[in-house]
Amino acid sequence: MTTNQELKTWVAQVAQLTQPENMHWCSGSKVEYQELADQMITSGDFIELNKETHPGCYLHRSDPSDVARVEHLTYICTSSEDDAGPNNNWMDPGDARAKMEQNFSGCMQGRTLYVIPYCMGPIDSPLSRCGVEITDSPYVVVNMKLMTRMGDQALRRIEREGSFIKGLHSIGDLNPDRRFIMHFPEDLEIQSFGSGYGGNALLGKKCHALRIASYQARSEGWLAEHMLIVGIENPQGEIHYVAAAFPSACGKTNLAMLIPPANYKGWKVWTVGDDICWMRVGDDGRMWAINPEAGFFGVAPGTAENTNPNALAMLDHDAIFTNVGVTADNQPWWEGLDDRVPVTDWKGNPYDPEQGPAAHPNSRFTVHMSQCPSYSDQAEAPAGVPLSAIIFGGRRERLVPLVMESRSWNHGVLYGAAMASETTAANIDTVGVVRRDSMAMKPFCGYNFADYWAHWLTFSSASDKLPKIFHVNWFRKDQNDKFMWPGFGDNLRVLDWIIKRCAGEVDAVETAIGYLPQPGDLNLDGIDVPAATMEALLEVDREAWKAEISDIGKYLDSYGDRTPAALKAEQERVAAALS
Numbered sequence: 343m344t345t346n347q348e349l350k351t352w353v354a355q356v357a358q359l360t361q362p363e364n365m366h367w368c369s370g371s372k373v374e375y376q377e378l379a380d381q382m383i384t385s386g387d388f389i390e391l392n393k394e395t396h397p398g399c400y401l402h403r404s405d406p407s408d409v410a411r412v413e414h415l416t417y418i419c420t421s422s423e424d425d426a427g428p429n430n431n432w433m434d435p436g437d438a439r440a441k442m443e444q445n446f447s448g449c450m451q452g453r454t455l456y457v458i459p460y461c462m463g464p465i466d467s468p469l470s471r472c473g474v475e476i477t478d479s480p481y482v483v484v485n486m487k488l489m490t491r492m493g494d495q496a497l498r499r500i501e502r503e504g505s506f507i508k509g510l511h512s513i514g515d516l517n518p519d520r521r522f523i524m525h526f527p528e529d530l531e532i533q534s535f536g537s538g539y540g541g542n543a544l545l546g547k548k549c550h551a552l553r554i555a556s557y558q559a560r561s562e563g564w565l566a567e568h569m570l571i572v573g574i575e576n577p578q579g580e581i582h583y584v585a586a587a588f589p590s591a592c593g594k595t596n597l598a599m600l601i602p603p604a605n606y607k608g609w610k611v612w613t614v615g616d617d618i619c620w621m622r623v624g625d626d627g628r629m630w631a632i633n634p635e636a637g638f639f640g641v642a643p644g645t646a647e648n649t650n651p652n653a654l655a656m657l658d659h660d661a662i663f664t665n666v667g668v669t670a671d672n673q674p675w676w677e678g679l680d681d682r683v684p685v686t687d688w689k690g691n692p693y694d695p696e697q698g699p700a701a702h703p704n705s706r707f708t709v710h711m712s713q714c715p716s717y718s719d720q721a722e723a724p725a726g727v728p729l730s731a732i733i734f735g736g737r738r739e740r741l742v743p744l745v746m747e748s749r750s751w752n753h754g755v756l757y758g759a760a761m762a763s764e765t766t767a768a769n770i771d772t773v774g775v776v777r778r779d780s781m782a783m784k785p786f787c788g789y790n791f792a793d794y795w796a797h798w799l800t801f802s803s804a805s806d807k808l809p810k811i812f813h814v815n816w817f818r819k820d821q822n823d824k825f826m827w828p829g830f831g832d833n834l835r836v837l838d839w840i841i842k843r844c845a846g847e848v849d850a851v852e853t854a855i856g857y858l859p860q861p862g863d864l865n866l867d868g869i870d871v872p873a874a875t876m877e878a879l880l881e882v883d884r885e886a887w888k889a890e891i892s893d894i895g896k897y898l899d900s901y902g903d904r905t906p907a908a909l910k911a912e913q914e915r916v917a918a919a920l921s
C-alpha cells in the first residue's frame with residue numbers, strides 16, 4: 343500500500359464504487375509482468391507467439407469495435423465551456439461525473455482492481471510528473487509497464503512529492519454506447535470507461551502526458567506536445583536534437599528511428615522519443631526537451647526492413663502486438679512487412695484478402711525503448727536534451743512543399759497552428775479527409791486552441807536561443823497517386839538541410855511562405871528523384887497558396903475573439919506577401 347493518505351483514500355473510494363473481487367498494487371517487477379502475461383495466456387487475452395523467432399512476444403486481439411482512439415467520445419470537462427474551446431468536446435464536470443459514476447458503479451465485480459503508480463519522464467528528472475492509474479485490465483498493466491516508469495519507484499516519488507494525477511479506467515462491457523474518455527483538468531483527473539485500446543486506456547499517454555499536461559504546462563510556462571525527439575549526429579560527432587510534430591500515423595516513429603542513407607557515412611541517428619515531448623526554456627535560454635514515455639506504442643502496418651529496420655529489430659523479442667495477423671508458424675504479420683501470406687487475420691479468422699487486411703490499419707506494437715538499436719541514453723537525462731529545431735508537418739498530397747523555414751518564432755507558430763493533414767486510422771472515423779490539426783494536437787490539447795496558440799506565442803520573447811521552426815511534407819503525390827519523395831531514411835537529407843540552416847551554413851530562397859532550399863542544396867546523392875519532381879516538391883504555387891492562406895484565416899477566425907492578434911497579424915502578413 344502507501345503512506346500517501348490522499349492516494350489511500352481515493353483507492354478505497356474507487357473500490358467501494360467499483361466492487362472488485364481482488365486488489366493488486368503494482369510493483370513494476372519483471373515477475374509481476376510475467377505472472378500477468380501467463381494469466382492472460384490462460385484467459386485467452388494473450389496468444390503466445392512463436393517462441394523461437396519471437397521469444398517473450400504476445401498477440402492481443404481487442405474487441406473489433408475497440409481498435410482506435412475515439413475522438414467523438416473524448417471530453418474536456420472544464421467549468422467553462424469556452425475554456426475547452428471549439429477543438430474539444432465539452433461536458434459540464436458535474437454531469438460528466440454523474441454519468442461516469444453510473445458506469446463505474448459495480449463494474450469491477452469478479453475482477454481485479456490494479457493500482458498502477460507511474461512516472462512520466464526520467465524517474466529523477468525535475469521535469470517529470472507522476473500519476474496513478476486504477477484499472478481492471480491486465481492488458482493495460484503490462485502495457486503501462488513497457489510504456490512508463492511504473493511501480494515502486496514511481497510510488498516512492500509520489501510519496502515524496504505528495505502529488506499525482508488520478509486516472510480511473512475500466513473496460514466495462516466494451517459497449518461503444520457507454521464508452522467515454524473524460525478529462526477534468528481543473529482537478530487533475532481522468533476517467534475512462536468502455537475501451538481497452540491504446541490512447542483510450544493507457545492513461546499515462548495521451549490523457550495525462552498531453553491533455554492534462556498541456557493544461558498544466560500553460561499555467562506553468564512550458565509545453566506538452568505530440569512530438570518525437572531525435573538526435574542527429576554528423577561525422578564530426580556533433581549532435582543536434584530536433585523535435586517534430588506530425589499527426590497520428592504520419593511518421594513520428596519512423597523519423598525518430600531513421601537509418602541514414604548509404605552516402606551519409608559517419609552519420610548517426612539517436613532516438614529519444616517517438617510520440618510525446620515535454621519542453622521548457624532552460625536557464626541558458628535554449629529549449630530543453632524530455633520524452634515522458636519509456637516505450638513505443640507504434641503503428642505496425644508499413645514497418646519493414648526497407649522502411650524502419652530499427653523498429654523491426656526491436657520487435658523480435660519481448661513485445662506486445664495488438665490486432666496484427668499471424669503466419670502459419672505463429673509469427674506476427676502485417677501489411678507491408680514482407681511477401682509471406684498470413685493464415686489468420688486480426689480478428690482471429692482465417693485470412694481472406696476479400697475480407698480486408700490481415701492486420702488492422704491501426705494495429706500496434708508495444709515495446710520498451712531500451713530495445714531500440716538507435717535508443718539514446720539521453721532519454722534518461724534528467725535535464726533533457728537541447729533543441730536546435732522544431733518541425734511541423736502533415737500528410738498533404740498537394741500544395742505543401744517538402745520543407746520550408748519560418749522567418750521568425752511567430753511565423754513558426756503560424757506554421758504549427760495552420761497545420762493540416764489527412765485523417766488516419768489512429769481514430770475511429772473517416773480516413774483520408776484533410777483537416778486542420780494545429781501542432782498535431784487537435785485530439786490532444788486539453789484547452790481552447792486559441793489560448794494554446796497564445797501560449798506558444800509567449801515564448802517569442804523568452805530568449806534569443808530558441809529553436810528555429812520548420813515545416814515538412816513527406817507525402818506529396820503525383821498524378822498517378824505515387825509518393826514523389828522517397829521518405830523514410832531519405833528524410834535525413836531534409837534534416838541535414840534544416841541543421842545546416844540552424845548553424846547558418848547554407849543560404850535559402852526567400853518566398854512569401856518562408857525560406858526554401860536553393861536548388862542543389864539538398865543532398866540527393868544516391869537517390870533518383872527526377873529534376874522536375876524536385877522542382878515540384880519545392881515550388882510555391884502562388885494562386886493555390888492564396889486560397890490556402892485565406893482558408894487559414896477563416897480557421898483562425900473560427901476561434902473568435904480569443905484568437906491572438908499576433909497570430910492573425912502573421913497570417914495577414916503572409917496573405918499580403920502572396921498578393
Ligand code: GTP
Pocket residue numbers: 588589590591592593594595596597616617639640641643644645649768816817825828829830833
Ligand atoms: P502515432 O503513433 O499514431 O502518433 O503515429 P506516428 O506519427 O508515429 O506514425 P508512424 O511513424 O508510425 O507512421 C505511420 C505510417 O506512415 C506508417 O505506415 C509508415 O510506414 C508511414 N510513413 C512514415 N514515414 C513515411 C515517409 O517518410 N513517407 C511515406 N510515404 N510514408 C511514411
Ligand code: SPV
Pocket residue numbers: 410411539540541542547548589590591617639768769
Ligand atoms: C496516436 O493516435 O497518436 C497514437 C496512438 O500515438 S494512441 O496511443 O492510441 O493515441
Ligand code: MN
Pocket residue numbers: 568589590591617
Ligand atoms: Mn501519437
